[in-house]
Amino acid sequence: MEPFYSSRGFKATKEGFAEGLEQMGILYPKIVGLGADITASVGMDRFARSFPERFFSLGIAEQNCIGVAAGLALEGLLPVFSTYGVFSALRTTDQIRISLCYNNLHVIIGGAHAGISVGPDGATHQALEDIAVMRVMPNMTVLSPCDATQTALALKAAVEQCNGPVYLRYGRSPVPDFTPPDLAFRVGKGQILHEGNDACILATGHLVWEALQASYALAQQNIACRVVNLHTIKPIDTELIAGCTARFPFLVTAEEHQRSGGLGSAVAEVVTGCPNPVPVVRIGMEDRFGESGSPEELMEKYGLTARHLILAVRKMLR
Amino acid sequence: MEILQQKALDIRRDVLLSLSEAGSGHTGGSLGMADVFAILYFHQLKYKPTEPLWEGRDRLVLSIGHIAPVLYATLAHAGFFPKEELCTLRKLGSRLQGHPGRDHGLPGLELSAGSLGQGLSVGVGMALAARLKNANHKVVVICGDGELQEGSIWEAAMSAAHHRLDNLVVVVDRNGLQIDGKTVDVMNPEPLKEKWEAFGWRVMETNGNSIPDLMNAFEALWIPAGKPSCLLARTTMGKGVASIEGDYRWHGKAPDAQELVSFLNQLQ
Numbered sequence: 022m023e024p025f026y027s028s029r030g031f032k033a034t035k036e037g038f039a040e041g042l043e044q045m046g047i048l049y050p051k052i053v054g055l056g057a058d059i060t061a062s063v064g065m066d067r068f069a070r071s072f073p074e075r076f077f078s079l080g081i082a083e084q085n086c087i088g089v090a091a092g093l094a095l096e097g098l099l100p101v102f103s104t105y106g107v108f109s110a111l112r113t114t115d116q117i118r119i120s121l122c123y124n125n126l127h128v129i130i131g132g133a134h135a136g137i138s139v140g141p142d143g144a145t146h147q148a149l150e151d152i153a154v155m156r157v158m159p160n161m162t163v164l165s166p167c168d169a170t171q172t173a174l175a176l177k178a179a180v181e182q183c184n185g186p187v188y189l190r191y192g193r194s195p196v197p198d199f200t201p202p203d204l205a206f207r208v209g210k211g212q213i214l215h216e217g218n219d220a221c222i223l224a225t226g227h228l229v230w231e232a233l234q235a236s237y238a239l240a241q242q243n244i245a246c247r248v249v250n251l252h253t254i255k256p257i258d259t260e261l262i263a264g265c266t267a268r269f270p271f272l273v274t275a276e277e278h279q280r281s282g283g284l285g286s287a288v289a290e291v292v293t294g295c296p297n298p299v300p301v302v303r304i305g306m307e308d309r310f311g312e313s314g315s316p317e318e319l320m321e322k323y324g325l326t327a328r329h330l331i332l333a334v335r336k337m338l339r
Numbered sequence: 340m341e342i343l344q345q346k347a348l349d350i351r352r353d354v355l356l357s358l359s360e361a362g363s364g365h366t367g368g369s370l371g372m373a374d375v376f377a378i379l380y381f382h383q384l385k386y387k388p389t390e391p392l393w394e395g396r397d398r399l400v401l402s403i404g405h406i407a408p409v410l411y412a413t414l415a416h417a418g419f420f421p422k423e424e425l426c427t428l429r430k431l432g433s434r435l436q437g438h439p440g441r442d443h444g445l446p447g448l449e450l451s452a453g454s455l456g457q458g459l460s461v462g463v464g465m466a467l468a469a470r471l472k473n474a475n476h477k478v479v480v481i482c483g484d485g486e487l488q489e490g491s492i493w494e495a496a497m498s499a500a501h502h503r504l505d506n507l508v509v510v511v512d513r514n515g516l517q518i519d520g521k522t523v524d525v526m527n528p529e530p531l532k533e534k535w536e537a538f539g540w541r542v543m544e545t546n547g548n549s550i551p552d553l554m555n556a557f558e559a560l561w562i563p564a565g566k567p568s569c570l571l572a573r574t575t576m577g578k579g580v581a582s583i584e585g586d587y588r589w590h591g592k593a594p595d596a597q598e599l600v601s602f603l604n605q606l607q
Binding site: 053074075077079084085086087088089090091092093096097098100115116118119123124125 | 440449451452453454456457458459460462464465467468471490494495497498501502
């Protein structure tokens with residue numbers, strides 16, 4: 022059997038963010054960049070080099086960055102601010118709530134270093150609660166693309182398809198880059214990347230690749246598994262999830278995030294509203310902090326690999 | 340000068356009327372800042388009440404959203420909306436939210452705000468935008484002295500000086516009081532002048548309840564200095580109503596019907 026998708030190689034999603042932002046900067050003079058130090062580490066450096074007159078260094082002062090972004094947006098500019106998600110989403114939560122969301126301003130917040138695949142930096146720098154906090158904010162859109170190619174498209178969509186605040190989550194470590202560049206990115210619309218009738222995995226971020234690997238392995242065992250990429254966590258694709266609920270005896274969700282409040286919770290919220298709800302098995306971090314280690318070691322230790330998804334599907338099918 | 344004094348008096352009267360009608364709200368700070376608002380909206384700032392989003396207007400950001408009543412009364416007197424609407428303050432469906440909320444469509448509001456410590460950052464963003472567009476309007480941010488206890492204020496102060504935003508002015512309502520008592524007792528923010536100067540700002544001090552002093556201060560403030568400017572405006576909480584002047588218990592309280600009569604009489 023041919024693999025469902027083949028990787029063009031490993032590429033960090035932050036590279037996709039950096040490339041996408043530079044392209045958008047060329048197309049849209051209204052885009053301004055805000056940096057809170059660590060600009061190279063989060064993929065803001067290319068924009069800063071290409072458009073120095075539209076890039077503002079604001080230092081390690083993330084709360085101020087959000088307010089400055091609000092002020093720029095009120096004047097018709099489109100600010101893109103990124104730093105590690107633990108800072109851009111969590112240190113600044115009240116500023117995001119009032120200055121951005123209550124004012125409903127078109128600002129793009131990058132959440133870099135998402136998940137435990139950050140690796141050796143350890144728990145302090147691994148964003149595992151950002152989806153939960155960002156998705157409960159009124160007016161907020163939450164995007165979590167699955168590879169570098171899609172991250173560039175997500176940034177384009179955040180510019181062209183959104184009018185309010187957007188949180189765009191991406192990662193540090195190189196991951197397989199596999200989505201076709203012409204795969205359309207519609208905010209709020211999930212993507213069925215592989216079809217199957219026996220089981221269904223809904224994943225977000227880097228775990229979409231793991232879900233595809235799981236699906237491929239399951240196919241060898243004559244288990245046909247649908248794989249859905251939910252690159253938009255808010256607004257969640259209610260229609261698609263309801264369709265999965267009607268068709269499959271259970272759903273499995275997968276994310277590099279706490280099991281509480283993230284993609285799995287968002288899916289479960291939709292499923293419980295369906296006429297015939299089904300069990301939702303949520304794969305994610307089990308109410309724990311991460312730690313230092315290589316990305317591969319950590320994904321294995323915390324149960325976030327294709328192997329763990331296969332086990333979850335097989336257990337439910339028994 | 341007399342016209343401005345009369346404006347301040349009219350604003351104070353409408354602040355009291357709207358707060359009394361609302362039954363809750365922040366009387367002390369609203370009265371204390373009436374002179375600053377009178378001079379800003381009737382002498383200093385450029386704006387068009389019939390065209391609230393006019394590109395050339397000066398921007399006023401109220402970071403201390405809880406003194407919204409003085410902003411609302413001033414905007415009504417400036418012609419942004421009918422004065423009758425002031426009596427809807429804090430009521431269901433009103434455009435005059437307890438703290439400013441742009442989502443309710445009140446003309447003249449630049450920002451929804453009320454969580455302390457955020458407005459100065461927004462002002463920094465507006466001032467950067469003005470520079471990018473080569474626009475020459477001013478950005479004025481109103482902060483409280485208690486609010487300066489928020490760390491994010493100093494992040495904003497640092498960034499404004501770093502980017503040499505000489506189109507940005509912060510007015511600090513220095514009434515020395517906050518809900519729990521004297522600001523110096525709750526958490527001493529002094530020495531304020533030295534702090535702002537150390538952060539790279541031009542600092543001026545004035546009596547924030549004196550129209551002539553305020554006028555002199557603002558004239559000096561608009562002279563570009565290559566850096567942002569801070570006006571420490573010493574005000575008296577509850578100014579204009581002698582029986583509550585300087586009484587921190589009136590920070591977050593509205594007059595009842597009986598008190599209203601007494602307060603209005605004292606305003607003369």
